[in-house]
Amino acid sequence: MMRWVFNVAALGAAAVVCYGMQSSKPRYKNLIAPIPVHGSMVDKVETRLFDVHIGKVVFARELKVTEFGKQKTLTTDGLWAVVAADVAARDRTTRVGAATWLGPTGLRFHQTERFSSRSDLPPISVSPGLPQRGLFLFELPPGEVEGATLVFSHTVFSALDSQANIALDRVPLDSDGTPLSVVDVYDLDRPI
Amino acid sequence: MFGAIRGKVRAWFTVGAGTLAAVTVAGLLGAFGALPQAQTPVLARDSQIETGQWLVRPLRAYIGTDRVYDLPVKPDQQALVLEVEMTNRTAESAKDYFTLFQLAPPLGGQTEQPAVILTRDASMTPALHPGMTERMAYVWTFPKAVALPGELPLVVNTKTYKPQDNLYGTPGWFNERELGSIEMPVEAKAAEGQS
Amino acid sequence: MSVSDAAALDPQDGGPERKWRRRALWGLVILLPAAILEMGYQQTSFYLQNNDLVARDAEPLTDVHFGGSDWRLENMQTMKDTSSLRIPRDSAPVFVDFTVKIGDADLEQAWLGCKIGLVDESGRSWLPSYVRNSRVDDMATCNSTVFSGAKTGDTVKIRETFVIPKDALETVVPTVGLGSERPYYLRFKRS
Structure with a gap:
């Protein structure tokens, strides 16, 4: 009888251990996830292929740009965030291909795709010894400004590669979360 | 002697049980499959429709020629334009919206996939950001000879979220299926509203 | 039934079951690295064929x-x-x-x-x-x-x-x- 009880208990314990291991097993997505290098806006954040330092973050209601000799105004329902960052290659020519605005609640806003290619918009090609200033443009609702983190990576899917996660400084906001410093029109050809 | 025969019979039954179970299950599945399929619901045309990744509100449908939001339409072609209001319900910028609306039944001679245009500035197929509502135009092009119906029958598709898919164990949206159908009145030719 | 029981109870060291158990354990020493090599071969050759090293x-x-x-x-x-x-x-x-x-x-x-x-x-x-x-x-x-x-x-x-x-x-x-x-x-x- 004792032996029987012991066997059942051992089986139950094994089931609990197996369930625990199954539910705590890291998912494939986590196993191959990019490796973040954390920093703030005062830091130069160093990843495997490039260094990045945020120079300036400007919020605007509209963007003005000259494309193919034609002036274009880009509107949005939310805000434009223009992030000017200095990027430098470490030991070989590389590109900074993707940037994401990670909101305070975890929403991921990818860089906008509403512009034709410009050399200062991603993918930005950088070479050793020749740092460059790149512009990263995002469309966001006002509530996503406070407590955001900027993520810079080499490519959109960069498994197991390092990426720069830079926490943004606080900016003074009005009641609905719009930064007080928001400008009406930002001209990409005449950076502030 | 008799004991051996009984043993044999028992063995036969034991072996046969698995087969019997398989046949029963297959038969039941077949029988259920033969039942008439439930009709996909007809969705109200001016309501907000919730699909897996998107909140959509169909606004209007019309026939365009020459140029639809910077998209040139060839002289011997006509464009069927569906304008909708779309909001990304997911946590990440996405553009998985090409099969959201489908012409069903197909009208013949149409482009496989519609061009999807942001009406705000005629950007082609930009990713839409979480929680930001945008007005988008789905554009199918046809030869001019195809007669377009006055009431456009459309299917709205949806997908299911899986925290890990069977192949890679990564999260994603899978298994597209019909959510319902709508009929949009086709305005003959809309000059206004086209920028 | 009776044969294997006899083998397991065989006090002699060289019983066939014991022998095979030992062989299987030694086999692991060879098979595990072989399996790892086989699985890593494709990635390694891909790495070598795509990089100037x-x-x-x-x-x-x-x-x-x-x-x-x-x-x-x-x-x-x-x-x-x-x-x-x-x-x-x-x-x-x-x-x-x-x-x-x-x-x-x-x-x-x-x-x-x-x-x-x-x-x-x-x-x-x-x-x-x-x-x-x-x-x-x-x-x-x-x-x-x-x-x-x-x-x-x-x-x-x-x-x-x-x-x-x-x-x-x-x-x-x-x-x-x-x-x-x-x-x-x-x-x-x-x-």
């Missing part, structure tokens, strides 16, 4: 057989006056010229992922960049040659353009990497 030193101004063709580094030049070019301050353009006598004419295969670069003494490397300049316009590059339809016996002139910081000018040397030769690549010496 092992340098082969080459002399300038001599024919070097590489990727089925004969490569000859003709010269490497820069420009003093860069005011007409739109390049960053403290940087200089570098023009690298090769003469290639085509041997294996299947360039799409032999020159797959052709990568000509510059590397300096500290190991920093540069890939070609585009500079609008009369010296470069209409000149063939490595990748344009692949689709030019060059045949065996043809001689092709290739010019690649780089922009590098001025402080690297002193030590940079050209490198050539071709898909059919990886992980080996050519590293030319300074003339």
Whole structure:
């Protein structure tokens, strides 16, 4: 009888251990996830292929740009965030291909795709010894400004590669979360 | 002697049980499959429709020629334009919206996939950001000879979220299926509203 | 039933079951590494075939057989006056010229992922960049040659353009990497 009880208990314990291991097993997505290098806006954040330092973050209601000799105004329902960052290659020519605005609640806003290619918009090609200033443009609702983190990576899917996660400084906001410093029109050809 | 025969019979039954179970299950599945399929619901045309990744509100449908939001339409072609209001319900910028609306039944001679245009500035197929509502135009092009119906029958598709898919164990949206159908009145030719 | 019981109870060391158990355990020592090697083989060969890892030193101004063709580094030049070019301050353009006598004419295969670069003494490397300049316009590059339809016996002139910081000018040397030769690549010496 004792032996029987012991066997059942051992089986139950094994089931609990197996369930625990199954539910705590890291998912494939986590196993191959990019490796973040954390920093703030005062830091130069160093990843495997490039260094990045945020120079300036400007919020605007509209963007003005000259494309193919034609002036274009880009509107949005939310805000434009223009992030000017200095990027430098470490030991070989590389590109900074993707940037994401990670909101305070975890929403991921990818860089906008509403512009034709410009050399200062991603993918930005950088070479050793020749740092460059790149512009990263995002469309966001006002509530996503406070407590955001900027993520810079080499490519959109960069498994197991390092990426720069830079926490943004606080900016003074009005009641609905719009930064007080928001400008009406930002001209990409005449950076502030 | 008799004991051996009984043993044999028992063995036969034991072996046969698995087969019997398989046949029963297959038969039941077949029988259920033969039942008439439930009709996909007809969705109200001016309501907000919730699909897996998107909140959509169909606004209007019309026939365009020459140029639809910077998209040139060839002289011997006509464009069927569906304008909708779309909001990304997911946590990440996405553009998985090409099969959201489908012409069903197909009208013949149409482009496989519609061009999807942001009406705000005629950007082609930009990713839409979480929680930001945008007005988008789905554009199918046809030869001019195809007669377009006055009431456009459309299917709205949806997908299911899986925290890990069977192949890679990564999260994603899978298994597209019909959510319902709508009929949009086709305005003959809309000059206004086209920028 | 009775046979295996007898074997398990056999007090002698060399019972067949014990023997096989020992053999199986030793088998693991061989099989586990073999399985790991087999599974890693594809990734390893992919890594080796896609990266320029092992340098082969080459002399300038001599024919070097590489990727089925004969490569000859003709010269490497820069420009003093860069005011007409739109390049960053403290940087200089570098023009690298090769003469290639085509041997294996299947360039799409032999020159797959052709990568000509510059590397300096500290190991920093540069890939070609585009500079609008009369010296470069209409000149063939490595990748344009692949689709030019060059045949065996043809001689092709290739010019690649780089922009590098001025402080690297002193030590940079050209490198050539071709898909059919990886992980080996050519590293030319300074003339």
